[in-house]
Amino acid sequence: MTVEVRPLGDKCNIQCSYCYQEGIRTAGNLPSRYDVDAILATLDRIGERFSLFGGEIMMVRDADLERLLAHGLERHGGTGMQTNGTLVEERHLALFRDHAVRVGVSIDGPGPLNDARDAGNEAATRRATARTEALVETLARAGMPPTVIVTLHRLNAGPGRIELLADWLRFLDGLGIPRARLHVLEADTEAARDALGFTVEEGLAVMRRLRALEPEFRQLRFDVFAEMAAMLRGDDVEASCVFHACDSLATQAVTGVEGDGRLTNCGRTNKDGIGYLKAEGRGYERQQALYRTDWADGGCRGCRFFLMCKGNCPGTAIDGDWRLRTADCRLWYGLFEDLEAEMAAAGETPLSLSPHRPAIERAMLEAWAEGLNPALAALRDRIAAEAEAEAEAAAPDGAERPALADAGTGR
Secondary structure (H helix, E strand, O other): OEEEEEOOOOOOOOEEOOOOOHHHHHHOOOOOOOOHHHHHHHHHHHOOOEEEOOOOHHHOOHHHHHHHHHHHHHHHOOEEEEEOOOOOOHHHHHHHHHOOEEEEEEOOOOHHHHOOEEOOOHHHHHHHHHHHHHHHHHHHHOOOOOEEEEEEOHHHHOOOOHHHHHHHHHHHHHHOOOEEEEEEOOOOOHHHHHHHOOOHHHHHHHHHHHHHHHHHOOOOEEHHHHHHHHHHOOOOOOOOHHHOOOOOOOOOOEEEEEOOOOEEOOHHHOOOOOOOEOOOOOOOHHHHHHHHOOHHHOOOOOOOOHHHHOOOOHHHEHHHOOOOOEOOHHHHHHHHHHHHHHHHHOOOOOHHHOOOHHHHHHHHHHHHHOOOOOOHHHHHHHHHHHHHHHHHHHOOOOOOOOOOOOOOOOO
16 A cells, blocks of 8 residues: 655646646645644554655645655655656755655656646746756766656657657666656546547557667666566566556555545546545455456456456546546557567466466455455465365376466466
């Protein structure tokens, strides 16, 4: 679970044209004040490491920012932070270092590649982008290399720009940036989709190009591809939230702590301008329904990658309806196919092709029906052990048993 502290909710100093939080801002559901004491009391009750988030976290007063960072250092040895980088000043660098802050920066590329992250007009946007670029480089050269989140769209990865993005990523690798999270565009408006969106074929080509680029790097990694490969091995321990079963009314991966101490959910699921309070219990109705619903009706019935994908993030669901699978289904399917073929060619049995997959699916569905969400790896190992025990029991004494294909580990 990631605990995201959001003193000013979705309030931000820029207006990214694709931002999933824009519905909240358009509806006017932004706080005008916050209570640090209430936030700290909630954090003490939760007792987990936390990250500072927004909107834009650097809009918080410096004194209050320092209080939150000091709390994170004292309780957990440090704090995470996600920022667009445009408001970070030199005085903040010492604050970050002294409080062991792990900084993440949201930026889609240098110069015009970042124009979708609008600061009001082209000149202001380019100045803001330059500040963000400078922050990434300054942190890296100061021994505090940030991670970056890059949202992919026509302005930074379309025709004529994908190689510029590749060159910038090589530069980040040279700086020692360890990780870049590639976000598939989550566009909630038709205007944003028309201006920035890819076709399925274009999106797949972009992701394949970036995956092919990764081996060139000394250390920079796109975590999404490693996570997909791990999911095909039935190992979901380190996979990010989009590959796990998510209840949009009680998001397991993210707990938001608002400026008055209330608990909310991951903002990616807010589609009607309202940030709903977190439900007390979690349900897995979405995943159970998707498994039984035909593809033509927005479901996942019969998909061999269901255990790995689970319909993906409800925030990207078709028509914004969390009950349906992701609108990016064909893109993820194509990438899983690529990885599956490579693993099979290397003599490894991915979970999607494992003879144990139907049994694991049944076990997962039974658990979800009981309100449980077990680790896929645990089910994989249990089903494999049960199959091996059954084979041993059925084999005649002294007979050599045939080797069983492991449930997705390739052994």
